[in-house]
Amino acid sequence: MRGPGVPARPLDARALAALAANPGCRRRALLDGAGVDKAALADALGAPAAFGQSQFAFARGHAFETRVKADGGAELLRLVHERLDPTAEPPRQASVADLTATDTEGRTARTALALREATGAGTWTLLDHPMLALPVAGSPAFLEPDAVVVHPDGTWTVVEIKSFPVLDGAADPAKVGAAARQAAVYVLALEEVAARLDPPPRVRDRVLLVCPKDFSNLPTASAVDVRKQRAVTARQLARLTRLEEIADALPEGVCFSPELPAEELTAAVDTVPATYAPECLATCELAFHCRARARAAGEVTALGRAVRAELGGMRTVAEVLAAAHGVTGAEDDPAVAALRRAAALRAEALTAAAAQEVPCP
Structure with missing residues (x-):
């Protein structure tokens, strides 16, 4: 699907958090699962999006x-x-685990072994950039948190290091929320490793967020409870359609290589259903392309999820206007009744405004 000789683009926690926020989008699920470079794809489609640092x-x-x-x-x-653990012994005799391996699978196995050895050691252990695997839509995604710490009691903590500052004891709430969602993905991946041990160690539901203090380069940290983000992410990832089911519904030989002609590439992308929402603009490289297609088709999803939820079974703007003007729709449908009431009020307001117009001299 990526094209001959095109390497796979690995999934990261940020992409998984965004994917979990829109689990109904089969297009993103398939392209991410197949390792397609969506930024290059968006450029080839003529709808680039600026992402990244x-x-x-x-x-x-x-x-x-x-x-x-x-x-x-x-x-x-x-x-x-x-x-996170002030009652434990101070980390004076801490160790740093050796995670050296030749490939991704080897690093994943080495990380699991290091976690197993550190859990029963009774000392502090730091794992710098461990490699974790998390099943997503029937395919493994390899994730690399900034750090994982094993406490003397055998519990595990995810550490997320960010470069946005903490000013006067407070950080940007939107950035903290994004970091919490990303850390929740790492917590889920760690729980996969813990489940294979007997007895399974506890993965702490509070992660450590480390940021620069004020305008210096000095680190400060806070504990962030990610139970809510973890539960939401786990539920949304479980709802993702398996990649095999999506791929089986595609035409034979479909390819998403950016080297293809624009018309052929657009047709290939259109074979995979998308669920566009305005929130995609902040999380997906294909958002501008999907927005243009949604607007061209008159889809109500382009107006936002809240509007879409209020309109019941109506999928397009044309259907909404027809229902508002009494052409289609049942009288006992609450959405239809609300649309017709809104249309009547709008007509009354326009009539009153027209009656009060004073012609210019």
Whole structure:
């Protein structure tokens, strides 16, 4: 599906969190599951979307993470101890697990082994960029959290390091929420590893969010409860249609290679149903293409999920207008009755405005 010789683009936690927020979109589920580069695809379709960090922001974030993890993660472990486990022994004799492996599957296996060994050690252990696997729509997604810490009592904590600042003790709520949703995906992946151990260790439902303090490069941290985000993400990922079922409904030989002619590529993308919503503009590279197609088809989803939910079985703007003007729709349908009442009020307002118009001299 990606095209000959095109490498797979791996799923990350940010993409999974966005996918879970719109589980009805088969287009995103298939393209992400097949490893299609949606940014390159959007460019080829003539509807590019600007995503990702600038080089400056990336370099700043990398420098901050390096500082947080310096000296064997001493500062990071101190923050975990202070914010999440102050009654435990201070992390003076902590160890850093060796996660070296030749490929993704090897790193995943090495991470699982390191977690198993650290759980019974009774000391603090830091796993720097471990590799976790999470089944998504019948296919494994490999995820790489910033860090995982094993406490002396054998419990596991996800650590998320972000470069956005905490100013006067508060951070941007939208950015904190996005970080919490991303961390919830890592918690789910860790629980998959824990479930294979006997007895299974507890994955803590509070993660550590580490950010720069004020305008400095000094780290500060807070514990973030991700139980709600974890439950929502697990429920939404479980609702995703299996990739095999989506692929089986496609025409034989369909391909999403950006090297294809624009007309052929557009036809291929249109074979996969999409569920567009305005929220997609902040999370999906194909959002501008899907919005244009939704508007061209007159789909009410382009107006937002709240409007879509109020309109019952009406799927297009044409159906809505026909119901509002009494052409179609049952009188006892609450959505139809509300539309006709709104149309009558609008007509009354226009008539009154026209009657009060004073011609210009």
